[in-house]
Amino acid sequence: MMHATFDFSDATVLVIGASKAGIGAAIARAFQDAGATVTITGAEPEPAAEDRARFAYHQLDVTDAAAVTALAAATPTLDILVNCAAITARGEEMAPAFFSHVVDVNLHGTFRTAEAFHRHLQARQGSLINIASMYAMFGSPRNPAYGASKAAVVQLTKSLAIAWAADGIRVNAVAPGFIVTEQSARSRTDPAHVAAVALRTPMGRWGQPDDIAGPVLFLASPLSGFMTGTCLAIDGGYSIA
Incomplete structure (x- = not known):
């Protein structure tokens, strides 16, 4: 119901990293429900079963610069780009090679896709929305690469907002808190952690993917037309407690 207040019927949207049940898929569905033409990507050969008939899908490894460039070349127009592709592995990120891989996906992948679609967004005076994390603000002893990469995504968002303002592109981010997703499933096997x-959390619960979708649609809409370089905390108050 909350998505019905937005009208994206003239917009084309690309959500990077939306193949699994999680934040990216929820954002893609919300944009489509609001009338947008939505394409999604993911590292897997196919998206989640419930989305296979719903969206145009491209398998994409965001660490592959040539693949990202090819997708951009095959995309005629784009109004809104949402960067959701990210990985983490709780308790495994101290290994240097894996640390580097997490940063490559989460940070460099975000920049690769943003840069590849810059001309599309410029042509349409579009909007770029990056998915950061509350771990951008907190130390994370079991997810150091994830936290470092997401903090860098916030800084990248600010820098691109300044760099691309003259091109008519707004660049913002959201920082989700603890959300019930496939990615968080491993951490949710620990009852004490849950x-x-x-x-x-002041609101007394974990978030759901749909809790992130509404703010993303807001940031992509004319209602936030004087906002750029911002990062909205969507964490039920966890970061202020």
């Missing part, structure tokens, strides 16, 4: 999150 309980601790809910206890600290």
Whole structure:
């Protein structure tokens, strides 16, 4: 119901990293429900079963610069780009090689796609929205690469907002808190962790992917037309507790 207040019927949207049940897929569905023409990507050969007939899909490895460039070349127009592609592995990120891989996907992948679609967004006076994390603001002993990469995504968002303002492109980000997704499934096997999150969160629960979709649509809409370089915390109050 909340998405019905937005009208994206004339917009083309690309959501990078939306093949699994999670934030990217929820954002893609919300844009489509608001009338947009939506394409999604993911590292997997196919998206989640419920989305196979719903969206145009491209398998994409965001660490492959040639593949990203090819997708951009095959895309005629684009109004809104949402960067959701990210990986993490709780407790495994101290290994240098894996640390580098996480940063390559989460940070360099975000920049690769943004740069590849810059001309599209410039032509349409479009909007870029990056998915950061509350870990951009907190230390994370079990997810150091994820936290470092997401902090860098926030800084990248600010820098691109300044660099591309003259091109008519708005660049913003959202920082989700603890969300019930496939990616967080591993951490949610720890009952003490699940309980601790809910206890600290003023709203008393973990978030759902749809909790992120509404703010993203807002940032892509004319209602936020004087906003650029911002990062909205969407964490049920966790970061202020």
